[in-house]
Amino acid sequence: MISKPTLDTVAAEAGVSRATVSRVINGSPRVSPEVKVAVETAIAALGYVPNRAARSLAMRRTDSIALVMREPDATVLNDPYLGNIIIATSQTLIGTGVQLVLVNAQNTAEHAQLADYVRSGHVDGVLLASMHDDDPLPRLLLEAGIPTVVGGRPSRPMPGLSYVDVDNVGGAQLAAERLLASDRRRIATIAGPQDMTAGIDRLSGYRLALSNTGRKADRVAYGDFTRESGQQAMTALLARHPDLDAVFVANDLMAIGALRSLRDAGRRVPDDVAVVGYDDIDMARHTEPPLTTIHQPIVDQARTMTELLLTQIGGDPVADPVVLPTVLVERESA
Amino acid sequence: MISKPTLDTVAAEAGVSRATVSRVINGSPRVSPEVKVAVETAIAALGYVPNRAARSLAMRRTDSIALVMREPDATVLNDPYLGNIIIATSQTLIGTGVQLVLVNAQNTAEHAQLADYVRSGHVDGVLLASMHDDDPLPRLLLEAGIPTVVGGRPSRPMPGLSYVDVDNVGGAQLAAERLLASDRRRIATIAGPQDMTAGIDRLSGYRLALSNTGRKADRVAYGDFTRESGQQAMTALLARHPDLDAVFVANDLMAIGALRSLRDAGRRVPDDVAVVGYDDIDMARHTEPPLTTIHQPIVDQARTMTELLLTQIGGDPVADPVVLPTVLVERESA
DNA sequence: TGAACCCATGAGAGCGCTCTCATGCCCGTT
DNA sequence: AACGGGCATGAGAGCGCTCTCATGGGTTCA
Structure with missing residues (x-):
């Protein structure tokens, strides 16, 4: 050469x-x-x-940001969420001259290491995707003074931490209102795990919508966001409330399970029971019937996160948290 | 700070x-x-x-590799393929001290730019995912002497180019043999587009299996790998060959379409018609009935690509192409 | 006991770029 | 005509690291 x-x-x-x-x-x-x-x-x-290395040496700036993800093991591999975040981020960066560096921090031991890594000036800022509640990382980065933006609302508020969340409460409310609007009166819900903000917020959004019309939000079953748990929860719900005519399911995967349970029980969707899911995963388009669901603006989220990070790196003060609106996608299940 | x-x-x-x-x-x-x-x-x-920048300046080495993808626009966002490649690659890199830099090269104009970018020593090597046939990039990189590994077989052989492919021919053969083994005799196929190596190879694997048992592989319909095209192709097939008792569909998305067409036509799967898909996308697990399909070792592919690239960067000669075996996943559709 | 050698260590020259500061030219002003 | 100011340009000092080469103390062998 x-x-x-x-x-x-x-x-x-x-x-x-x-x-x-x-x-x-x-x-x-x-x-x-x-x-x-x-x-x-x-x-x-x-x-x-x-030569980028030389420039970055001289400028004390790398023009690259890290996208840190946790536990991208087999479980997550099937979930297009992370992939979408990654790709959307990389798209947002096109034309900015900023590089995207992917970092995998699986176990806690890697976290201190990661903080060092970031602090050593390898990247100008950090994007944190797929956070865990007990994650020490945001705090470490915040204390180190490294521009950081988190995807999703941290369970405990952290002053000075910039994050971009999706409006889970509003989305769930949208879903429940859709059911109410189509004259369903015996509405149930399959809620997600109550130790995750998504699970909590979606349930409270659902409750909010019902109580707004003077209804009680009893008829609740819980799942863990897997299809199987959705199927079981639906079966349980049908046993306890045979007369129900609508379900809001806190994510699409569980909704797919619920659909199967309903079919097994001989209920027609949406004629007998209307179903609204949450997430708008690709699969929702292909179910029988196609799932009415709440669309998560994942691409917008990634874009917004990236933009917030870039302005923060540019020297702007830490922006207030952003909560992105969700949207109802009407298909045939409700 | x-x-x-x-x-x-x-x-x-x-x-x-x-x-x-x-x-x-x-x-x-x-x-x-x-x-x-x-x-x-x-x-x-x-x-x-x-400080990584200083080190890389002095060593003329960056300890980072680029993962280049094309057209990661909305179409691809829903396809977990890219996401899996990305995540698997990043996992393989854990502990090697090598960074993964994501690069988006959408249009051809960006390609020359990309070649410059790579040549300027920003990365030690390049992984090319989701190639297009007419892509000038591999040649550019090859000529520039930059270690490169391509995912998938290039349509035209390129001496000195290292690639990792998945055995499409063998996989399709596996699928057809599965159908033959369960005593299906009036077998059809929905083939993919014949201007993509995946489409071509899967059709020839299917033909091979049939001719091995002295059968003609007539009963062929073509789709473009979308669900809709699969549904149409199945309908057409049913019209032309009402007596068929099995179909091999060249990808899962089309197979989902075929399933719907079969249901609309009142055929039971697998009792009346057995269906085998290809890809083993996540959705295949959730169809009605769950799809028997060919599993693509995407994670292995990414891992192998990364390993080949690292040894090549390490100074080893360019490795011979690797073709990874596929595996039949038996569910309920066949 | 001295020559030959080995090995741990230090000094210093880059790697390719940015940035400060000095320089010198050209212009306008009085 | 002399002077000050503005502006384009050049010289040179780093940025933090690696690597070659020199150095010097200890060992070995004749």
């Missing part, structure tokens, strides 16, 4: 000094038009590309 | 020279045990972490 041209090569070719070439590259206004053209010509002729 | 410790800080603390600290960090054997301990103590005390 021919040795790559450096700033000096370009400077020699253009007949100017290294500093001037640097000015042209960085768009400094203090360069005469003729010189600018000469330098640009030389750059093009030599196929020069700045 | 307190200014970060550098090599000099550590050297002063340990009472040795910068060079010695560097030796300790890089595990050089030419360091006395006492000094080594002293240095390590100093490092720990100061919380020193080497």
Whole structure:
């Protein structure tokens, strides 16, 4: 491989000094038009590309951010959520000149290491996806003064932490209201685990909608967000409340299980029982019948997170948390 | 933020020279045990972490590789394939000290740019996921002498290009044999687009299996890998060959469409018509009935690609292409 | 006992870039 | 005509690390 041209090569070719070439590259206004053209010509002729490492050494800035994820093991592999976050983030970065570095921090031991890593100036900021409640990472980063944006609301409020959440309460409310609007009166819900903010918030959104119309939100069963648990919960619900005519299921995977349970019980969807799910995963489009569900703006979330991080890196003060609205996707199950 | 410790800080603390600290960090054997301990103590005390940019400047090596993807737009977002590749790659990299940099090269204009980017020494090697046939990128990288590994077989053979493919021919054969083994005799197939290696190879694997038992592989319909096209193809097949008792569908999405078409036509699966899909996407587990399909070793593929790339970066000669075996996942549709 | 050698260690020169500061030219002003 | 100011440009000092080469003390062998 021919040795790559450096700033000096370009400077020699253009007949100017290294500093001037640097000015042209960085768009400094203090360069005469003729010189600018000469330098640009030389750059093009030599196929020069700045060396990122050298630049970052000199600037104390890396122009790259880390996307940290936890436990991306087989369980999560099937979940398109992370993949979408990753891809959306990388899309947002197009044209900004900022690199996306993927970091896997699975166990706690890796966390201190990760904090070191980040602190050592490898990246200018950190995006935290798929957080856990007990995660020490946000605090570590916050204390280290590293620009950080978290996806999802932390269970305990952390002043100074910027995060982008999705409106789980509002989404669940939307779902319940949809059921009420179609004259369903004996509504039940399959709630998610109550140790996750998503599970908690969706249940309270559901309760809110019912109580707004003066209804009690009894008829609740719980699942753990897996299809199997949804199926079981639905079966239990049918046993306890045979007359129910609608269910709000706190995620699509459980809704798919519920659909199966309903079919097994001979109930027609939506004629006998209306079903609304949550997440709008790809599969929701292909169920029988296609699932009416709440769309999560994952792509927007990733985009917003990235934008917040970039402005924070740019020196702006830490932005207030952002909560993104959800949207009802009407298909055929309700 | 307190200014970060550098090599000099550590050297002063340990009472040795910068060079010695560097030796300790890089595990050089030419360091006395006492000094080594002293240095390590100093490092720990100061919380020193080497600056990656400086190191990479001096070493002309970045310890990071790029994962390049094409067109990760909305279409692909729903496809867990890319996400799985990304995550599996990042998992393989854990503990190697190598960084994963995600690069989005959507249009051709970005390709030259990308080649420059890579050539400028930002990464030590490149992983190419989701290739297109007309992609000039592999050639560019190959010519630039940059270690590169491609996912999937390039349509035109490129000497010196290392790639990891999945055995589409063998997988399709497996699927057809499964159908034959369960005494299906009037077998049809819904093939994929014949301008993609996956589409071509799966059809020829299917043909191979049939001809091995002296059968003709007529009864072929074509789709474009979307669910809708699968549904249409199945309907067409049913119209042309009302007596068919089995179908091999070249991907799961089309198989889901086929399932729907069969249900609409009042055929029971697998009693009347057995169905085998291809890909083993997550959804295949949740269809009615759950889909028997061919599992793609995506995770293995990503892992193998990464390993090949790392050895190539390490100076080993370009490895021969690897073709990974597929596996039949028996569920209930066949 | 001295020559030859080995090995741990230090000094210092880059790696390619940015940035501060000095320089010198050209302009306007009085 | 002399002077000050503005502006384009160049010189040079780092940024933090690695690596070559020099150095010097200890060992070994004749």
